[in-house]
Amino acid sequence: MTNPYDLPNLPTKVLLNYLEKARSKRHKGHTPIPGGRMLSVVEIKTELTKREHVPNKVEARALRQEKAKESYREQARKNRRKKLKKRRGW
16 A cells, blocks of 8 residues: 655645745755655655646736636637628628
């Protein structure tokens, strides 16, 4: 049976929190995790490099805004086509 605290099984956000703790002065490059194990910054960073990028708040906002703009543009195109068809009697 696998340990739920093995690095590949942990969610990315949890790993990022562990990395932040490990970088703090109090933990001096290591952070304890449940199960009595200590993780080093290098171990955490190695696992994070294998994962997909998680956008930060600013990046996520920009992505949402771009998606909304594209959706708005697509809807405007559809409306223009409908109006043209109506005018031309199609």
